[in-house]
Every structure is written in C-alpha cells, then in structure tokens.
Amino acid sequence: MINRSEIMETNQMIEKENLDVRTITLGISLMDCISTDLNEVCDKIYTKITTLAKDLVATGEEISKEYGIPIVNKRISLTPIALVGGAACKTPEDFVQIAKTLDKAAHAVGVNFIGGYSALVSKGMTTADRLLMESIPQALKETELICSSINVGSTRCGINMDAVRLMGDVVKQTAELTKEKDSFGCAKLVIFCNAPDDNPFMAGAFHGVTEADAIINVGVSGPGVVKKALEKARGQNFEVLCETIKKTAFKITRVGQLVAKRASEMLNVPFGIVDLSLAPTPAVGDSVAEILQEIGLEYPGAPGTTAALALLNDQVKKGGVMASSYVGGLSGAFIPVSEDQGMIDAVNAGCLTLEKLEAMTCVCSVGLDMIAIPGDTKATTISGIIADEMAIGMINQKTTACRLIPVIGKGVGEVAEFGGLLGYAPIMPVNNFGCDVFVNRTGRIPAPIHSFKN
Amino acid sequence: MKKAIITVVGKDTVGIIAKVCTYLSENKVNVLDISQTIVSGYFNMMMIVDLENSAVSYDTLVKELETVGEEIGVIIKIQLEDIFDMMHRI
Numbered sequence: 001m002i003n004r005s006e007i008m009e010t011n012q013m014i015e016k017e018n019l020d021v022r023t024i025t026l027g028i029s030l031m032d033c034i035s036t037d038l039n040e041v042c043d044k045i046y047t048k049i050t051t052l053a054k055d056l057v058a059t060g061e062e063i064s065k066e067y068g069i070p071i072v073n074k075r076i077s078l079t080p081i082a083l084v085g086g087a088a089c090k091t092p093e094d095f096v097q098i099a100k101t102l103d104k105a106a107h108a109v110g111v112n113f114i115g116g117y118s119a120l121v122s123k124g125m126t127t128a129d130r131l132l133m134e135s136i137p138q139a140l141k142e143t144e145l146i147c148s149s150i151n152v153g154s155t156r157c158g159i160n161m162d163a164v165r166l167m168g169d170v171v172k173q174t175a176e177l178t179k180e181k182d183s184f185g186c187a188k189l190v191i192f193c194n195a196p197d198d199n200p201f202m203a204g205a206f207h208g209v210t211e212a213d214a215i216i217n218v219g220v221s222g223p224g225v226v227k228k229a230l231e232k233a234r235g236q237n238f239e240v241l242c243e244t245i246k247k248t249a250f251k252i253t254r255v256g257q258l259v260a261k262r263a264s265e266m267l268n269v270p271f272g273i274v275d276l277s278l279a280p281t282p283a284v285g286d287s288v289a290e291i292l293q294e295i296g297l298e299y300p301g302a303p304g305t306t307a308a309l310a311l312l313n314d315q316v317k318k319g320g321v322m323a324s325s326y327v328g329g330l331s332g333a334f335i336p337v338s339e340d341q342g343m344i345d346a347v348n349a350g351c352l353t354l355e356k357l358e359a360m361t362c363v364c365s366v367g368l369d370m371i372a373i374p375g376d377t378k379a380t381t382i383s384g385i386i387a388d389e390m391a392i393g394m395i396n397q398k399t400t401a402c403r404l405i406p407v408i409g410k411g412v413g414e415v416a417e418f419g420g421l422l423g424y425a426p427i428m429p430v431n432n433f434g435c436d437v438f439v440n441r442t443g444r445i446p447a448p449i450h451s452f453k454n
Numbered sequence: 455m456k457k458a459i460i461t462v463v464g465k466d467t468v469g470i471i472a473k474v475c476t477y478l479s480e481n482k483v484n485v486l487d488i489s490q491t492i493v494s495g496y497f498n499m500m501m502i503v504d505l506e507n508s509a510v511s512y513d514t515l516v517k518e519l520e521t522v523g524e525e526i527g528v529i530i531k532i533q534l535e536d537i538f539d540m541m542h543r544i
Contacts, residue, residue, distance in 0.1 A: 011461060
C-alpha cells in the first residue's frame with residue numbers, strides 16, 4: 001500500500017515544484033477531408049474537428065480533478081494542411097481560408113492551440129507546399145490559435161535549400177505582418193529537420209501521415225521537480241547526479257502514461273505516445289536553466305554547458321523510456337530563451353549567445369527556440385541560421401528546429417513581450433556577415449553518407 | 455474497489471477528523487486507513503478510502519470536500535490512488 005512519504009512526495013511535486021501535464025494533444029487525420037472544392041474541404045475539416053475533439057477539453061479537466069494534477073493545455077494536431085488542401089487550393093489566399101476554418105474550429109472546441117498548418121518538404125516542394133508556405137504570414141496574422149511548422153530537411157533526404165531560402169523570407173514577412181505585437185506571429189512558426197510525426201508540443205505539432213485516424217499524445221513536463229531532486233545531490237559525483245535525474249524522469253513520465261491511458265479510454269481514441277520533455281515556463285522554479293545551474297554552472301552558456309545539457313537530455317530519455325510503453329515526440333530538454341527566466345537572465349548577464357545556443361542544440365531535444373533577434377536582420381541571414389541548424393540535425397540524426405523572432409522596430413538591448421507561456425525575450429545580437437551567395441544557390445544539399453543504410 | 459487518497463492539511467483545531475469522517479460516512483465512503491500527525495501546530499492527515507459504494511459522484515466529492523475544508527479552515531484534497539501507484543511502483 002502507498003505510504004505517507006510517497007503521497008507527500010507526489011503532492012510536493014505538484015504543489016511546489018510545478019509538476020504538470022503540459023498538454024493532451026489529440027492528433028486528427030484529415031486525409032478523408034480532401035476534395036477539389038475548397039468550401040467542401042473547409043466544411044469537412046470543421047465537422048471532423050468539432051466532432052472528434054468536442055469532449056477533449058472537458059476530458060482534460062475531468063482527469064485533472066481525478067488525479068489532482070494540472071493539465072495545462074489541450075491541443076489538436078492535424079495532417080499537414082499542404083496535403084489536405086493541395087487539391088483545392090490554387091492560391092495562397094485559398095490556404096488562408098482553410099487556416100481561418102481551423103481557427104474557428106479550435107475556438108469552437110476550446111483548445112489552446114491547433115497545429116499542423118504544415119508542409120513536409122525535406123526533398124522537394126509540390127505546388128501546394130509552396131502555396132502553403134507563401135500563405136503562412138497572412139494565415140498567422142489572421143488567426144489566433146494556429147501553429148505552423150515546415151520540415152525542410154532530414155537525415156534520409158538532405159536539406160531542401162530552396163525551402164530554407166523561402167522560409168527566411170516567410171519568417172521575415174510574418175514578423176512584418178504581426179509587428180504591432182512584437183512580431184508575435186513568428187512564435188507560432190517553426191522550421192524543422194527530422195520532424196517527428198507524433199510530437200504533442202507546439203508550435204511543431206502535426207499529425208503525421210504514418211499515424212492512425214485519431215490518436216492521443218501526452219506531453220509531461222517538470223523541470224522544477226528535477227531541479228529540486230538535484231538539490232539533494234549537491235557535491236555528489238556524476239553517477240549519483242545521473243541516477244537522480246533518471247529516477248525523477250521516470251516518476252514524471254509515469255504520470256504522463258497514466259493520464260494518456262485515461263484520456264484514451266475516456267475519448268475512445270487510441271493512445272499514441274508520451275513525450276517527456278522538460279519544457280520550461282516563465283514561472284520561477286520551472287526552468288531548465290536552473291537545472292543547469294544546479295548541476296554546477298554559474299549561468300547557462302558558461303563552459304561546460306553543452307556537456308551538462310547532453311547529460312541531462314540523455315538521462316531524461318533513459319528514465320522516460322522505462323516509464324512508458326511508448327515514448328515518442330521530442331522527449332528531452334527544451335531550451336527556449338523567452339520561456340525560461342534562467343535563460344533570459346543568462347542572456348542579460350552576457351553569458352549566453354546565439355552561437356553557444358547553437359552548440360547546445362546539438363545535444364538538446366530540439367533547437368534554436370524562441371529567440372528574439374533584431375528586426376532589421378536580413379532574410380538571407382535568417383536562412384543561413386536555419387541552414388546551420390538543419391545541418392546539425394541532418395548530420396547528427398536528430399530533430400532540430402528554428403523558432404526565431406525578428407522583432408520589427410526593435411534592436412539589441414530591447415525586449416520583446418509575448419505574454420503568457422511564451423514569456424518575454426531580450427533581443428540577441430546576430431552575426432551579420434554576409435551569407436547571401438551561399439543562401440541564393442538553388443537546389444538541395446544531398447543526404448549525408450550515413451543515410452545509406454539499405 | 456476504487457480507492458482514493460484524501461489529504462488534509464491546515465492549522466490544527468478541534469474536530470477535524472470528526473468532521474471529515476462524518477461527511478464521508480454520510481456519503482457511504484469507507485475509510486480503509488488513516489494516519490495523522492501534527493508538525494509545529496500544523497495538522498496533516500492522509501486517508502485511504504474506498505469509493506465503491508459512494509452515494510455521490512466523484513466530481514461532487516471533490517467539490518464538497520473542498521467546502522468542508524473551507525468550513526474548518528483546512529485544505530482537503532482527494533486524488534485517485536493510481537497516480538501514487540504509477541509514480542512509486544513499477
């Protein structure tokens with residue numbers, strides 16, 4: 001039987017250390033909504049989402065009550081819209097009409113975000129893919145809850161540099177169109193290499209074509225819990241440090257497994273995966289940077305940061321894998337800047353630079369995330385940063401991503417305010433030496449030698 | 455058997471256990487185990503209860519226990535046992 005100290009430990013994690021289920025994400029396939037008639041596509045999409053997801057929010061709230069644990073977000077991920085809208089959309093404006101339909105459906109069922117305004121173009125772009133990508137700035141301007149992601153590279157296919165170049169422009173235009181809100185649109189746009197099909201976290205969630213009709217994916221978080229556990233391991237060797245992280249990750253993931261199973265039962269939708277990601281929020285004590293500090297760094301960015309983060313990411317995965325029957329998504333440590341008070345402090349202290357963050361993305365679970373850069377950064381420079389990040393993912397067979405926010409009208413030293421879970425970010429300097437000639441070459445970077453495993 | 459854990463935390467006063475148990479017995483919730491301590495004036499109780507024959511829904515229990523807590527000036531929380539089992543047992 002459960003004993004007193006175990007009950008106290010669990011409740012301490014929930015009440016004091018910000019343990020929560022970050023998201024229950026319902027993945028919905030829209031493949032059966034395809035039609036050549038745009039209005040018909042929109043009607044079918046709206047009906048399918050509002051039917052399948054009608055109980056999602058209420059279910060999340062009920063589970064939260066049953067176990068006494070907060071379930072922060074309820075979200076939906078969709079089949080990449082470039083595939084769904086391809087037959088019906090002849091212009092970027094047509095895709096914007098689908099975007100508005102998605103936004104309406106998301107509001108109707110009460111979810112926090114809806115992801116999947118996406119295209120998978122790691123090797124080449126279809127006409128529909130290109131139209132969708134061109135529609136992103138307008139779509140993000142005119143909607144509230146939509147998240148967009150584009151996969152421009154993979155270890156198997158290489159990097160589509162035409163898409164990378166186009167996305168540099170798209171990021172810049174999105175920033176321009178949402179400049180009155182500190183270019184907030186870019187916070188909902190992420191560019192991937194090796195994007196997973198079952199990621200429940202935004203802005204990168206979409207429902208892969210390899211997935212079933214509907215699926216429940218759950219993301220758990222809890223950097224505060226890991227930080228607290230590590231306080232007890234101060235001065236101990238690496239073995240103790242790693243064991244502590246692993247055990248804590250195990251416990252956190254078990255909660256995700258429980259919630260995912262319960263949600264799957266209640267909604268009568270199969271369980272997909274649990275994603276254990278240490279996802280920080282701007283709240284004090286809910287920070288990945290604080291874990292790195294607890295491991296022994298003055299600030300993230302100091303020498304040793306990449307090694308500490310590598311260790312953290314790996315132990316989180318090891319603990320998580322044992323705890324759930326299916327672990328997937330991104331599972332590891334997120335290192336967004338604006339969403340983590342410790343990271344913001346490190347930038348302000350002059351300890352953390354874009355280049356160090358790039359090194360850290362070689363070993364974290366995703367990539368350059370929620371980084372505000374000067375609004376006058378050139379589109380080609382943004383493409384260059386994207387290309388670097390994609391190359392890290394391609395060569396290291398890992399997921400990498402870029403969520404950069406060129407804040408129009410602001411420069412280094414100023415602050416971009418996004419509000420809520422997305423926080424605020426000091427604008428970081430960018431290396432402005434030219435890369436135009438490189439970025440303007442057309443075509444793609446071939447797949448690396450280690451992709452030929454057949 | 456559907457088991458839940460009730461935790462009661464707050465400033466110690468006369469009749470906390472009595473009030474909580476009275477509410478539970480009125481609603482046919484069976485108490486399986488009780489442990490209670492007082493640490494520097496703070497009352498701390500944990501109960502394992504069986505909800506099998508509960509006269510009211512789980513939702514109502516959550517709300518009404520919260521109200522009982524407010525009346526005595528303590529915080530009462532109920533959670534299904536599974537969350538503790540999952541976290542602490544392989």
